Amino acid sequence: MVDLILTEQYGSTQDIISFTQHGNEIVEVKPQKNFFKCIFSFTTFFREILLPYGYPQSVSDDYLEYQTWDTLQALCSTITGSFTMRAVLRGVGVGDSKATALSAALTWIMKEGAGMIGRIVFAWWKGSELDHNCKKWRFFADILNDAAMLIELCLPQFQQYSTEVLCVTSVMKSIVGIAGGATRASITYHQAIKDNVADISAKDGSQETVVNLIGSFASIFLLNYFTDSTSEWLLILSLIILHLYTNYMAVKSLVFKNFNNQRIAIVLKTFLTVGTVPSPSKVNSNEAILHGFDQTVKRICGFEIILGESISKPLKLYTVAELKQILSVYEQEKYLLLVHSEKRKIYVSFEHGENARDVIAAYFHAVLLAIATSIYNSTSLDIYSKRQLHHTTPIAIIHTFMNAYEKYIDDYRNIPFNYLIPFNKLVKQEFNMFVTALTVNGWSMGSHSMKVGEHRIDFKTHKAKLT
Template identity: 50%
Template sequence: MISKEILFIEQQGDQIVEYAREEPLRIKRISPNSSVSRSIHSTIINFFREVLLPYGYPDSVSADYFQYQIWDTLQAFCSTITGSFTTRAILKGVGVGDAEASALSATITWILKDGSGMIGRIFFAWWKGSKLDCDSKKWRLFADFLNDLAMAIELGVPYISNRKMEILCVTSTMKSIVGIAGGATRASITHHQAVKGNMAEISAKDGTQETLVNLIASVASIYLLNVISEPLYELPFIFLMMGLHLYFNFKAVSSLIFNTLNESRAILLIQSYCNINAVLRPLTINKSESVILGKGVSISDICGFKIKLGCSLYNIVQLYNFTQMQTILELYQPYQYCLISDVKKRCIYVAFEKIVTQKVF
């Protein structure tokens, strides 16, 4: 048996291809364990890999990418199914199918609904925009909970037709918050997953995956909307979908293993070092981190004070006179930071010099 003369081996992610000499001087591309049936199967698999997964997968993404995307796909499917039923409820509420309903009234209701959502989007981005990046897990889960709550309220539109405008304005505002929080946290997660500087591609592939899932779920919704029409069966089914949606989202954000520190992870790291004199691995720290907004350990649990980094000292200067502030600033002159405490509010403010960067700090 003549052994093949391999010229070079090419690897893309977990795919390996050999290029060998073929008589007389031609080069042949060889896939390991290749056969006709395997070739057809591999062609189909490779097509979907190229369409749905980033180039170079799995080496081009973080280790938690696959697990997160599986849970994220399942939650997107449930959300689309639920959204189809709430859309039907909204259309019934605004008068679709009702001969006595006014087209002008429905149009005005829809415009006011969209307008309230725009106002809510602007307000929430101003109010909580700076918090979305560091606590992306918590805000991601909160956004999906708020989305389900909004859809649950929308289910009541056909039964409270005299208040449909108010209800739709409230739910539109809630969904606008979902859009801001979900989009911003998704960007943070994408940045974490892009280990090869391929953030744009991962974002594009995520959009492709979501579009495919929404397409499949929409087809399934057409069937389900025709089969499940009685409130006796409709409401339990919708709440089942909402429960699964929240569960899948919880599993998705819990599967993320960030290698950077936010306040919660930093506190867990400090606690472990103080208690057991060991620095825990990112996996352990992330698994211990709470993904529910408002829950988990805080810095005040350790030192009894809140600590605010890089914030304005406008409020604190009112507690000290000029001489006292001058003394504090002179005390910290050799350093690139300044600590000022507010005993009444149990808060420590940390101000940094302009030259301080993340690397220097």
């Protein structure tokens, strides 16, 4: 009699090997090979070359869809780049007997130098924002890259300005390189659910190399086939449109489970008006990927929430007595909220060593405080319409709470100190419900991509000096 002891499988797609008992011996039993098994083994070999170790368990759920769209966009970009290279070479005088090697070399040196300066300046100017809005900058980089290639394609028509044009496009492409590379790193970190960032990055490089090879061979045929200007431009414009579409679909397929400023605004709006939290996939599908079209928290609460910046400006609006009272309200928290009513801003300052949960808690508290301040000053907000107030939702609870206190209808003022203590208790209750809903719906509170400045405060150590 043969008894099965255990089975073993490499990954989730390989054959299952059985270990059975044969008398007093352990016998290994492998599945029989056939034609289809051989084909499967062949495809498995290429999977191991191009896909991360342990795929699909070792990557995020959106990995395959994103990489598929990303592969298609890379193919379009490679082919378009071949036509661009031909146009650039014509523009700098290749094939022109009047052009000299020295002039071409000087043009190329100036072009590369402009690109280097562009990389340094852009990394300094926008480097810290690339993590906060990964999708936006990823798509922006692709739009800018296509714009640079379109300009270079027109270079043969403006040969007398070839140096200036190439310097401009070099700066544009340097921005593309910084934005694209940095956002790719964020995406790789998101995909690496088993701390396999290096493996995913290496396999992404292999995939890109294969695509570039295919695109290069295809370009050899296309460069010789499309010789007249009209057909060439029709092909190029078609490739650029396809490139932008595949990039758009790639970015939209990403499902980040942590918060940036836009995702938390979408989640908070739903939670406050409905009492539930939408799933990460739904929120990510509603996240805007073009600058200027995002959902801002100011549309929800009427205030701009500023995290980790200097509080020197709002402090000027408080007396010493008022500041003492405010500090006592937040003595159990790892953050401090200061309202600048005139500018419609709430400054959130953190103690040293805050974690992601502290940032989310402070942001949640600031949004609710902004809504309460608006209610106190009889300022209407779309978020607490009459229809919303007929249901037992967080926004209705806040509205009912503030209606129990006297409202202020003259100059815009902050909520009085004696209102804040019971209000903070309400905020804690609502935040606990919020955290529970986030956990149930698969959101991560272990990290965040929200924009937080570097200013930190210490108001507890010096409390005795203020009293």
